Amino acid sequence: MMVAPSPKVRSLVLLRDGQACVSCGARTSPLEMQHRQRVGAGGSKVRPDAHELATACALCNMRFESDLQRQALAAGWKVRSWVPDPGQVPMFNKPRSAWGLLTPEGGVALLSPAAAVAQMREVYGPEWDRWADALPVGMQGRTTR
Ligand SMILES: [Zn+2]
Known part of the structure; x- marks a missing residue:
């Protein structure tokens, strides 16, 4: 069970991500708060901070669990559950072509x-x-040859 972010955190994340899906850049379809890291059985009782979330459209959010799973991990939209702090994992903003480390x-x-x-x-x-x-x-991160 995932706890929804507070309205304040939600608006911070939307602003940070340019009010667009970090994967496809969609602005018009409903934008969701994607939890970067899955929490264990029983879930978390605390509301997520901004670095634990990424803006994603409903379609990409679904695809992060299927055909976009590798890209989502490579881009830091998804974070492995054993990583102690999602703030350590950079996130790629695809429409902006920019990497960044997120703060809470x-x-x-x-x-x-x-x-x-x-x-x-x-x-x-x-x-x-x-x-x-x-x-x-x-x-x-590869040099072309
Ligand atoms: Zn999208």
């Missing part, structure tokens, strides 16, 4: 793609590289 207060510290990828590998190790090709070229 709704801030975002922008990261270069290279810095974001280094941080992802710090958290996930080589597993991250198995998801990386689901990201746009140039955002995968």
Whole structure:
């Protein structure tokens, strides 16, 4: 059971993400608060902070659990449940083509793609590289040859 964010946190997250789905950039379809990290059985009783949420349209939110799952992990829209702090996992804002680290207060510290990828590998190790090709070229931290 996921607890809904407070209206204040919801509006902070919408503003931070540019009032658009972080995956497809949709602004018109209903925008949802995507919980980046699944909580264990029994759920969390505390309202999520901004760094635990991402703005997603209803369709992408569903697809993060199916055909977009690898991209969602590679982009930090989804965070593995064992990660101690979702604030450690950078998030990719696809319509803005920007990586950032999220703060609980709704801030975002922008990261270069290279810095974001280094941080992802710090958290996930080589597993991250198995998801990386689901990201746009140039955002995968690989040099072209
Ligand atoms: Zn979307």
